[in-house]
Amino acid sequence: MSFNSLCMNNLWRSVFIEGNIASGKTTCLEYFSKTSNIEVLTEPVSKWRNVRGHNPLGLMYQDPIRWGITLQTYVQLTMLDRHLSTMSAPVRMMERSIYSAKYIFVENLFRSGKMPEVDFAVLSEWFEWITQNIAIPVDLIVYLQSSPQTCHERLKERCREEEKIIPLEYLEAIHQLYEDWLIKKTSFNVPAPVLVIPADDDLQKMLHQYEENREKILAGSNV
Numbered sequence: 629m630s631f632n633s634l635c636m637n638n639l640w641r642s643v644f645i646e647g648n649i650a651s652g653k654t655t656c657l658e659y660f661s662k663t664s665n666i667e668v669l670t671e672p673v674s675k676w677r678n679v680r681g682h683n684p685l686g687l688m689y690q691d692p693i694r695w696g697i698t699l700q701t702y703v704q705l706t707m708l709d710r711h712l713s714t715m716s717a718p719v720r721m722m723e724r725s726i727y728s729a730k731y732i733f734v735e736n737l738f739r740s741g742k743m744p745e746v747d748f749a750v751l752s753e754w755f756e757w758i759t760q761n762i763a764i765p766v767d768l769i770v771y772l773q774s775s776p777q778t779c780h781e782r783l784k785e786r787c788r789e790e791e792k793i794i795p796l797e798y799l800e801a802i803h804q805l806y807e808d809w810l811i812k813k814t815s816f817n818v819p820a821p822v823l824v825i826p827a828d829d830d831l832q833k834m835l836h837q838y839e840e841n842r843e844k845i846l847a848g849s850n851v
């Protein structure tokens with residue numbers, strides 16, 4: 629689809645790229661960032677690692693019961709900021725969303741007993757207020773569906789300091805929450821159609837899959 633036809637038909641599209649930690653989201657976005665007329669918004673992980681000299685991501689992994697609420701409050705704010713920023717191209721591809729922050733990561737902390745009930749209640753009130761009062765545009769969710777084992781391998785290879793202590797079981801829990809949300813659709817509201825891309829393959833095969841799905845992604849449609 630050409631830039632002109634997208635603009636003329638007022639077809640501005642917002643696509644979330646979802647998936648487990650180290651499933652390949654950033655790599656996928658880097659690939660599409662080479663395409664003109666696509667705006668790519670990666671996750672603000674650098675902010676989560678450094679807010680005014682503090683590292684809430686690192687603190688959360690060290691002591692989730694104490695610092696989970698701190699990280700997740702900041703994740704929610706920075707995601708909302710990303711969602712509400714003015715689009716600079718007819719297609720926006722954004723890494724994760726305010727939805728996955730809540731439905732996957734906050735949920736996982738709470739279910740695993742690592743977030744006190746009062747912290748979960750306060751975050752939930754914030755989340756519900758935001759999503760009921762502020763329009764968050766989304767046309768399509770692309771789910772990079774990878775096995776927790778693959779993610780574990782890639783995570784070790786990437787070697788982000790804060791994540792060195794993540795065990796396979798953590799990735800399995802995140803995987804299950806993603807599957808319940810986006811595949812089985814049994815846990816939470818899914819705010820847009822879902823396009824599933826299997827993501828265990830090597831890089832070359834993944835690039836091929838991205839090409840095969842390019843038109844759907846540009847059109848913001850899973851059919």
Ligand SMILES: Nc1ncnc2c1ncn2[C@@H]1O[C@H](COP(=O)(O)OP(=O)(O)O)[C@@H](O)[C@H]1O
Pocket residue numbers: 647648649650651652653654655656782783785786827828829830831832834
């Ligand atoms: N298809 C792939 N095969 C092998 N390694 C990959 C593949 N895609 C990404 N990687 C590597 O795995 C690590 C995590 O990828 P990344 O794109 O950062 O994942 P995410 O953004 O989902 O956390 C990086 O080191 C990246 O180079």
Ligand SMILES: Cc1cn([C@H]2C[C@H](O)[C@@H](COP(=O)(O)O)O2)c(=O)[nH]c1=O
Pocket residue numbers: 648649650653671673685688699700703724728729730733734791
């Ligand atoms: C959205 C979100 C993320 N995190 C953590 C999980 C990872 O350690 C990083 C994000 O890295 P990725 O390679 O982009 O998956 O942030 C979190 O703890 N809570 C969240 O809501």
